[in-house]
Amino acid sequence: MTFKQLEALRKIRCIADYQFGRGVGDVLFPEEVVIIHSKRTGRIRYVYLHGELLATLRPLDGLFSLTVEGARRILEGGLAKGMLVVVMDEAAPFVRMGRNVFAKHVVDAAERILPQEEVIVVDGNGEVLAVGRAALTGREMKAFKRGVAVRVRRGAGKAYERRG
Numbered sequence: 001m002t003f004k005q006l007e008a009l010r011k012i013r014c015i016a017d018y019q020f021g022r023g024v025g026d027v028l029f030p031e032e033v034v035i036i037h038s039k040r041t042g043r044i045r046y047v048y049l050h051g052e053l054l055a056t057l058r059p060l061d062g063l064f065s066l067t068v069e070g071a072r073r074i075l076e077g078g079l080a081k082g083m084l085v086v087v088m089d090e091a092a093p094f095v096r097m098g099r100n101v102f103a104k105h106v107v108d109a110a111e112r113i114l115p116q117e118e119v120i121v122v123d124g125n126g127e128v129l130a131v132g133r134a135a136l137t138g139r140e141m142k143a144f145k146r147g148v149a150v151r152v153r154r155g156a157g158k159a160y161e162r163r164g
Contacts, residue, residue: 001031008035008044012057012064019063019118020074020083027077028054028070049073064118066131068156071120075128085109085121085134085141085150092123095130098155103136103144113138119150130155 001009012035013025020028029047033054036046047054054070057063066074074080087095091105101121113119113134121130132152134141141149 005035008037009033012044012047012055015057015062016055016064021079024074024077024079027079028073065153066118066120068128068131068154071128071131075120075122075126080120082110082112083117083119085113085119085138087121087123087129089124092129095121095152096155096157098130098152098157100148100152101130101132101150103141103147103149106141106149109138109141109149111138113141121150121152128156 009029009031012029016025016028017023030049032049034048035044036048037043038045043059044057046056052069053067054073055064055066058065071080085101085106086108087101088105088107091101095101107124114137115134117134119132119134120128121132123129130150130152131154132150135148135151136144
């Protein structure tokens with residue numbers, strides 16, 4: 001690895017640790033990752049592992065948008081506790097296909113979740129259904145019975161993939 005590649009790896013790991021919690025950077029981004037830079041600005045844009053997109057670095061706020069594969073890596077590493085939203089099994093097929101999560105379908109949510117934060121949506125068995133952004137706090141997701149709790153960006157289902 002060149003110095004520039006090592007520096008980029010250190011940078012994305014630091015951002016992931018800041019955004020998702022200590023230790024997530026090492027789990028999410030092993031040394032084999034491929035970091036793609038913007039041709040126009042030279043900034044880091046995408047992070048791939050074995051041809052699979054793990055995360056996109058958003059230019060507006062400098063934080064990551066996860067893919068379902070990236071969420072699975074964090075979950076398998078046991079570091080997703082602070083960003084999990086558990087939904088009812090009845091809502092799981094819809095969320096898997098990319099539909100938003102409504103508060104009435106939330107079974108449990110991490111207390112520390114704040115609006116606009118990246119979250120991982122799972123079913124009762126802990127299987128990743130989707131990734132998206134929280135519209136409510138974790139406490140509100142559990143308390144409210146109306147409204148959108150998570151704006152899903154990508155569902156784990158293959159038939160439908162939402163962009164945003």
